[in-house]
Amino acid sequence: MIRLASLLILLGLVPIARVLWDPTGPNAIHSTFFGMPAVGAGIVLYLATRVFGGRSTR
Amino acid sequence: MGGDLGPLFVAKPHFQVLWIVGLSGVAIAAAIALYALVRGEVSRELGLAGLALVPGFVIVIANLDMVDHSTELQFCGSCHEPMAPLVAALLAPGADSLAAIHYQSGAVRGDTACYTCHSGYGLLGDVAAKRAGLGHMWHELWGSYDYPLAMNKPFDIDACLECHRHAPKFQAVPFHTDPATQAALISREISCTGACHPSAHPAEALNGSRAKP
Numbered sequence: 001m002i003r004l005a006s007l008l009i010l011l012g013l014v015p016i017a018r019v020l021w022d023p024t025g026p027n028a029i030h031s032t033f034f035g036m037p038a039v040g041a042g043i044v045l046y047l048a049t050r051v052f053g054g055r056s057t058r
Numbered sequence: 059m060g061g062d063l064g065p066l067f068v069a070k071p072h073f074q075v076l077w078i079v080g081l082s083g084v085a086i087a088a089a090i091a092l093y094a095l096v097r098g099e100v101s102r103e104l105g106l107a108g109l110a111l112v113p114g115f116v117i118v119i120a121n122l123d124m125v126d127h128s129t130e131l132q133f134c135g136s137c138h139e140p141m142a143p144l145v146a147a148l149l150a151p152g153a154d155s156l157a158a159i160h161y162q163s164g165a166v167r168g169d170t171a172c173y174t175c176h177s178g179y180g181l182l183g184d185v186a187a188k189r190a191g192l193g194h195m196w197h198e199l200w201g202s203y204d205y206p207l208a209m210n211k212p213f214d215i216d217a218c219l220e221c222h223r224h225a226p227k228f229q230a231v232p233f234h235t236d237p238a239t240q241a242a243l244i245s246r247e248i249s250c251t252g253a254c255h256p257s258a259h260p261a262e263a264l265n266g267s268r269a270k271p
Contacts, residue, residue: 002099020077042091
């Protein structure tokens, strides 16, 4: 689950970085629409893993 | 734009820190996420920082940055299919649509021309514009725009009056002070454009960039 959360966050950060670099560039909004939900899902998954996964970090 | 006319026509760059802060956060979060992805485990403190707090902070910063830049003409024009023809019509030399007249005469700020007229009046107008913008993003994302583009409710003429109502030239027009006309305008029975003033945008620009000429 940690790996999946990390992957989601990584995948989401790429389009967000693109938006931050060039916010008025072509298809910036597409990046926003895909990047932010992916990072959000990664955060929720990580926190859920921490809360419901006990002391295990795996 | 205007750079070849000399330094007087080049806008001064705005120093903005949001994107620098945001990209720094992206770098930190990406490094920790990559570490966690490779190792398959991460300490509680590092995980909380790199997989929750910093990415969450980045989302907030990216949203703030996007909201800031979404007022720009260039941002509106980046939705190529529906908006590029409208922006092109705005910039076309000799264009006589109401939007082009305002833009080309300097009656609105060039870099935020779309937002100035379409955001409505006051703070609530800004909020409404952002809410409408989410709908625009949705349609752009799924290609679900209906052409020709049309407003889904009467244009908020307070956006016009915000600038014009104080102008002696505007007040001196008898039609503007006619009670019947004012009642019709306030009730949105009529609008500024159409009958009295030229259309805001040329009809052919409302068909999207895929429309046949």
